[in-house]
Amino acid sequence: MTADRLAEYRDRRDRERTPEPVPATGPLPTGGDDTFVIQEHHARRLHWDLRLERDGVLVSWAVPKGLPRTPADNRLAVHTEDHPLEYAAFAGEIPRGEYGAGRVLIWDRGRYETEKWTDREVKVVLHGSRVSGRYVLFRTRGRNWLIHRMDPPADPAEEPLPRAVAPMRAVRRSRPPDDPERHAFEFAWGGRRVLAYVEGGQVRLTDADGADVTREYPGLRGLGEQLGARPAVLDGEVTDQMGAATYVIFDLLYLDGHALFGEPYRRRRELLDGLGLVGPHWQTAPSFTGADAAVRQVARERGLPGVVAKRLDSRYEPGTDSEAWLLVPG
Known part of the structure; x- marks a missing residue:
């Protein structure tokens, strides 16, 4: 019997209390495996959720500092439970007391191409309105992954954030x-x-x-x-x-x-x-x-x-x- 890939997602949510989509148990929908969404999640700590459509679900990572802007800046990405495809359109307020309580905004969405997909490494090309380029996610330990931008910065003139400025x-x-x-x-x-x-x-x-x-x-x-x-x-x-x-x-x-x-x-x-x-x-x-x-x-x-x-x-x-x-x- 095929494992229910959304079981963990459903177990964590009460469809009577949360506005999030909670689909009934059943066959997963089919799609093009080419949709991505990045949601800005104002939970207990602000983070961004990167979700990639794959085999009827959104494979998901929580990225505490958002996607890196340059190849020099690798960032933590925590692998979370798979989400239903309907979640790609979700924005709203998850009530207090519920898992992930807080405001969810759609920060970016678009199409992506898969260059490599294994249990330890995912390499994709994102085509969004705010984020475009080649990214690779690679597993480091347990649920912890790192996300790395493979392309140069979208803006060649971009400078790193100053570490220290003496005031004028x-x-x-x-x-x-x-x-x-x-x-x-x-x-x-x-x-x-x-x-x-x-x-x-x-x-x-x-x-x-x-x-x-x-x-x-x-x-x-x-x-x-x-x-x-x-x-x-x-x-x-x-x-x-x-x-x-x-x-x-x-x-x-x-x-x-x-x-x-x-x-x-x-x-x-x-x-x-x-x-x-x-x-x-x-x-x-x-x-x-x-x-x-x-x-x-x-x-x-x-x-x-x-x-x-x-x-x-x-x-x-x-x-x-x-x-x-x-x-x-x-």
Whole structure:
């Protein structure tokens, strides 16, 4: 008798409680063995599920940091139970208390070609809207596999995420700049300078001296979930001005495989604002072009140390006291 390949899947799910497809026992459907889906799964820990159609089921791996973008970055892929083919179209909320509870989104899907398929090695070519290229999965121990990108990066100019960035510092001045129209004005929060390195949904935090402070701010783990698969380096301050410790983000130094140090402040802010970063313990800092007097008045009313005038055309100069940023009293 042929083993029921979906038995483990059914045993873990209650069709009366979960919106996931739970097909009845019976013959498996037939298909072209060429469909793949990648689902972003906001479970207890964010991860991505890679599923490949094979012999009537979706053979599945949980990839904690998402598929690697370059051949230099091998990533863990944990083999999980086979899923029904209907799961390729599933997106929704798995209720609390159920296996895999949390939100499931379809991150990418498309067709694939099989180059090799054994119990220990799977080599495929993916053709999706967000992921395309040759990948190989190889078993290391038990359910643990590694996934490796065989092709060069999709973007030849892609750079690795920086491991350490010394923050750019403002220079103190007693007066605002004479050309406010060429500057953006932000509040000086008087908090702790913190840089956030986000990759594969995971967050690492360092202070102004480069010391790792990730464990001091567990509430910022959700920042990685909000960015999802988009790698980024953020600059900001942790402040108590909102009544609770809040990470106020005021600069974007790296995004989607590209360092932004050489981009003007105006462009970096545009990209930062486009990310829409806001959550229970973080927010994007407000920025006001040319409005020095109004921003300074609000800073005084709130008891803030002052404002920072940032030249709109200025680059980010790591580790420097730059005249392009001026800290002015309120």
